[in-house]
Amino acid sequence: MGQIVEKVIAPPMPFHVTAFDGSSAGPEDADVHLDITSPDALAYIVTAPGDLGLARAYITGGLQICGEHPGHPIAVFDHLQHLYDQIHRPSATDLVAILRTLKHLRAFRFQPAPQEETLPGWRRAVLEGLSRHSKERDKEVVSRHYDVGNDFYELFLGDSMAYTCAYYPADEGLDNIPGPYGDWNPVNWAKGADANAPLTAAQDNKHRLVFDKLGLRPGERLLDVGCGWGGMVRYAARHGVKALGVTLSREQYEWGTAKIEEEGLQDLAEVRCIDYRDVPETKFDAVSAIGILEHIGVQNYEAYFSFLYGKLRPGGRMLNHCITRPNNVMTKTGQFIDRYIFPDGELTGSGRIITIMQDAGFDVLHEEDLRPNYQRTLHDWCELLAANWDEAVELVGEPTARLFGLYMAGSEWHFEHNRVQLHQVLGVKPDDAGFTGAPTRQWWKP
Template sequence: MATQDTERFTSTTPPATATVAEQFTPLLRATLGDRPPVQFAFWDGSSVGPPDGPGAVVVRSARALRRMFWSPGELGLGRAYVAGDLDLTGDAFEVLRALQTAAPRDARLGLGAAWTALRVAGRLGALGPPLPPPAEEARRHGRLHSLRRDARAISHHYDVGNDFYRLLLGPSLTYSCARFPDDDVGLAEAQRSKHELICHKLGLDERGGARLLDVGCGWGSLALHAAAAHGVEVVGVTISRQQAELARERVRAAGLADRVEIRLQDYRELAGETFDAISSVGMFEHVGARRIGAYFEILRGLLRPTGRLLNHAISSVGGSRVGSRTFIGRYVFPDGELIDVGEVVLAMQRAGFEVRDVEALREHYARTLREWSANLAGGWDRAVELVGETRARIWRLYLAASRVGFTDGGISVHQVLGVVPRPDGSAAMPATRRSWP
C-alpha cells in the first residue's frame, strides 16, 4: 500500500494524477491538523497518516463521499459506515479517542473547505443522486414518546435476538452499568455488586415481605437477584417482547415463579397497585425530557409512604437528545434522550420525592463497555451468525463511541435515590451509607 507523507504534501489543488490520499489531505488538515492521528486508507491503495497507530479509517469506496455529500456530518458518516463504504480497523475505541483528541472541539468546515470537498468529490466521481439508506436504519413514525412509537423504538434496539445479548452481556444478562468494587472483579461479579447496592439503597432487607416494582426489567436479572437474595416479591415490566419471554423462562428455571412476575407492559399502564420500592435501571433514557414530570408522578403514585425509588440513568450536562441525524439515533437508540442529573433531582422533588442520595458511576460504565466490547470481539463469528455482519459492526462502533463518552466525561451515569416521606416528615431512612456495600 502506497503511503503519502502529509508533511511533504502542501498543494491545495492536487494534480489530476494525484492519489486519493493526496486528494484528501487538504480536507484532513482542515479538521485534524497537519498530522492525522491515525492512518486513513483509500480504495486505490493509497494512504495517509501513521501506519503504526492504533488502527485506521478505511474509505473503501467513493460512495462514502456521496453519502457524506447528501447527508453532511455524523449521519452521512454513519450511513457510509453501516453500508460498508467506510470502516475502522484495529482498536475502534483507540481510533475514536485519537480522532477526538486531534480535532478541536469547535472545529467547523468553513465555506472554503466545503468548496474544496465538493471539488474533491467531483474529481473522484463521488457526485450523483443520493444513495438509499441502509436497511438497518430506524424509521420513526407517530407522536414522539407515544405508547406505539416507544414500543417500536424499544423493539428496534432490544428485539434483535436474546442469544446475541447473551454473547454481548455475558451470563449476568444485565444491560446497564456494572459496579466494580475492586480492580480484579470480573463483569458478572460487578453486575451482582450493582444489583446488591440497589437492593440496599432501596432498603429491601429492612422491609419484610416487601414488594418491588422493576421498571424496564430487561431479562429479569435484578428481579431474580432481589427475590433470591432478599426474599421480596417483584413485578418486572418491559415493553420488549423478546426480553419478557426470556425473563419468564429464567424466572421459571430459578424456581421463583411464586415471587417474580414479568409483564409485557408500559409503565404508563400501571394503576391501582402499590409497592414498597421501585427500581428503574437503564430505562429512563427512553422516557423523554417532556415526560419526566409525568413519569415521576406515576411512580410516586405507586409507592406507599416511606417507599423508595432508585433511578439509574445515563446523563449529560444540560441534557441532550439522541438526534435523528446521529449514528446512534438512526441505528441504535431511536428517540433516546439523556437528562441532566440536576433536572432529574428537580423533577423527583416536584413529584413529591425527597432526594436522599446521588451517586455517579461514570468510570464504571467505561469499564463495563470495555468488557462488552471484549465479549463481542471474542465471539465475533457467532455474533455475525446471530445478527449479521452489518448489525454486529453497528454494535462494535456503538460500544466504542459510548466508551469514549464515558471516559472523557462527555456523558455520565447517576443513581438518584428518592423517598416518599410521611406527612410528619419521617422517611425511615438509615442515618448514613454505612450499611451499603
Template sequence: MIAQPEPSSAAPEGKHASATAAADLVAPLVDALAPNLALRVEVWDGTAVGPPDVPTVRIRSVDALRRLLWAPGELGLGRAYVAGDLDIDGDIFDAVAALRPAGSQLRIGPRQVAAVITAARRAGALARPLPPPPEEARPRGPRHSIARDARVVSHHYDVGNDFYRIVLGPSMTYSCARFTDPAMKLEEAQASKHDLVCRKLGLDERPGARLLDVGCGWGSMAIHAATRYRARVVGITISREQRDSARQRVAEAGVADLVDIRLQDYRDLTREPFDAISSIGMSEHVCRARIEAYFSGLVSLLAPRGRLLNHAISAVGGAKMGRRTFMGRYVFPDGELLDVGDTVLAMEAAGLEVRDVESLREHYAATLRHWVANLEARWDEAIALVGERRARVWRLYMAACAVGFEDGGLAVHQVLGVARHLDGTSAMPPTRDGWDTGPVT
C-alpha cells in the first residue's frame, strides 16, 4: 500500500485542506493501478504520497489518470509522460527501474474494477479516452512489406540529423559501443566497436576487401572500415536523411572513392559479391518469421569463406514490440527481438558456420547512459529541433533500455558466421587474440 497523503512544501499557502483532499482522491486509484509503487507520487496541486528520498512522479493533470485507465500498463504511462500529463523528477534511471514492474503488470482484474471505478469517478478521471500524442506511430499496410518498412524506418530515423548529433555525439553511431576502459569517451568506445567488427570480419587480413554494411546508418562503420583497412564498402539504408548525411560524412572523411552509400532495401540487392557483411542493429527490424530468409539473401552475396557478423539486441525467448507497448507505438513499430539461439539457428540454416558469439550487454547500458546524458545536457536545443514530446519519447525509451540491459532483461550479441566451403576450410584465425586491440585512435 502507498503511504498516506501529506502536504508538499510546494503546496499553495492556505490550500492544504483542499490539496489533501485531492491527494486523498488520487491515492486509492494509484494504489489500485500500481500497488507497492516504490516512488513518491506528487499530485497536480502539490500534495504527495510516498517517501521524500526517492524519485518523484508528478501527476500534473487528471488526464494522466485517464490515460492509465484506458491503457493500463506501459502504454498508458508512456502516453501520459510524452503528453506532459506526468513528469519525472530525480534520476530518470531510478524512476524507470521503479516504474518498470508497474508498467508491465498494470492490470485491472475483476476484484479491482469496483475500487478503480469509484476512485476514478471521485478523482474526475472517469471520462472518454484522450487521443494519443501525435508522435505515436500507427503503420498501415502488410507488416514488413517494403513500403511499410520504409514508413516505419522513417518514423524513427528521419527526425532530423541535428537531433541525432545531440544524442549520439560526434561518432554518429546508433548502436552499442564497446568500452575497453570505463573511462573511455563515447566516441572512442564506438571506434573500438567498429574495429572489433572489422577484425572479426577479417578486414585486417585482407586490405581492399569488399564489405556490405546493411543498415549503414550515418556511415560510421563504412568510414571506419575504409579509412583503417582500405575496405571497399557498400552501405545501404532506407532512410533518406541517413543516406544524405552519410554521403556527406564519407566525402568529408576523404573516402568517397571507397564507399558507396545507397538508398536501398536489402531485398533489392543484386547478386554482387562481397568478402564480408556487417549487419549492425538491423535484424531487429526483420522479424523472426523472415530472419532465415534475411540471412539466406545475404549469404547468397558472400564469397566462399566470406564472413557475416550480425550485431543485434536480443531477449530470452524473443519479444515483439506490439501495439500495446510503448516501444511498439513510439520507438520501433513492428520491431522484434530474437533469442540469440534463434539467430544462431537461422544463420546456420542459411548456410553459415557460426564461429563466435559474444555478449556486449553491459556495454549497451553504458552507451545508453551516455546518450541520455547527451540529450539532457542539451535539452532545450533538442526541444527546439524536434519538440518536447519527441524529446520525451527519446529520454524515456533510452532510460528504459538502459535499465533493461542492466538488469538482464535485454542483451546484445555479436554472432559471427562463415560461408561454408566444399573443402571445409574456413580461413578463420585459430584464436580471438588478434581481435581485441584495445582503444582505437
C-alpha cells in the first residue's frame, strides 16, 4: 500500500501514511499522519477518487487523521491541497503493478455508502418523483440537515443558535486577517468552550447589522425567510418590530417558538413551519433572507426575488445574506456537499445576485463581502464542537459528529482561501414614480 502512495504522489509527501497491511509512506516527521485502517476505507478511496471517497473513509472511521481533533481537522486541508497538486500519472509498468496490488487488497469492490449519505440529485428525482426545488423536495432536503437534533446544534452553535455568518466587532481582530489584509494570526482566537462568548456577541452584532441596514423602526413589520431557530425574529421583536419567520425545519420551528414564549415575545414574534412561497401576508416594511439563497437554485432566483419584491410595500427594503462564489459562474456545490450536507445546493457570485435583484425591480443600494467573518464563525463552531465532542458523539453518533467537523473545518479553509465568499446585498422597492425614500448617505454603523 505504501509503495502505491509513493508511485502516484511526487515528493515531498505532505503526509505520513500508514496502512492496514503494515506498510507506510511519507516522512515520519510530517505535520499530519494518516492511518488507513481497513480494506473498506481503501475501497471507498479507490472506487470514488477525490473528496467523496476520502469523506466516506473518514466518516466511517477507516481514515484516521492523527494529531487532528475530529471536531476541528482544519490543518489537513492545506496538506490535501498540496497532495492534489503533487499527484501524477504513473508509468504504464507502475500502473499495472498498482492495479495488481489494489486487486490483492480487495480495493475494487462495491462498498455500501455510509448511511449518512444521500443519493445524487438525479437519482433522488427518479426514485422520489420530486423535481429539484419543488416544495416537497425542499422540505425533505432541509429536514435532512437541520432536523438532526436541537441538542446537537446547541453544542457548537452556542447560546445564539444561529447557523449563519456572524459579524465580529472590530476589537475581535478581524481588522488584521491573513494574506493581503495583513499579518494576522488565528492562534489569538478563542479556543474550545471559550469561543462561545465572542460567537454569541458576534451573532447578536450580525442581527444588529441586518436590522440597521433594513432601517427598521418600532411598529414596522419584518418577514424573515429561512429564519432558522428564529434569532433575527427575536432580535427584531426585542426592538419593537413585529416579525414573522418561516422555516421548513420542524425542529427549528419548535425550538424557535419555545424561545419566543420563554422571552415573552409572543405579541411581536412568530415562527411558522411553512415554505416561504406560502406566506399570504403582504406589504411588509422589510424582508431579511439570511442563508436561504444557497438552497433556492440559481434558475429560481428570478422567481424568488420577484416573489419577495411583491411582499414589500413601496419603499420597503430587502437584505439578502448568502454564501457566494468569487466569480459569477453558477456551480453546484460538489459531490461531498450534495451527498452529505446540502443536497440540491448551488452557488454563484454576488454580481449575478445583484443583476437578478435589479431585474426583479430592486434599487440595489449596498453590498459587501463579510468573508473573513465567516471564516472566524466556522472556527468558533469547530472549537465548540471539539470542546463538546463526547456529548456530540453520544447524541448523534461518531459518523455524524465527524461529518460536521469535516464539513465545518473544510468550509473554514475555503473561506480563508477565497474559494467562497459571504455577501450581503441591500435593495429597496421604489414606488411607481421611482422614489425609494432612502437617505442619501449610509445610515447604519459597520
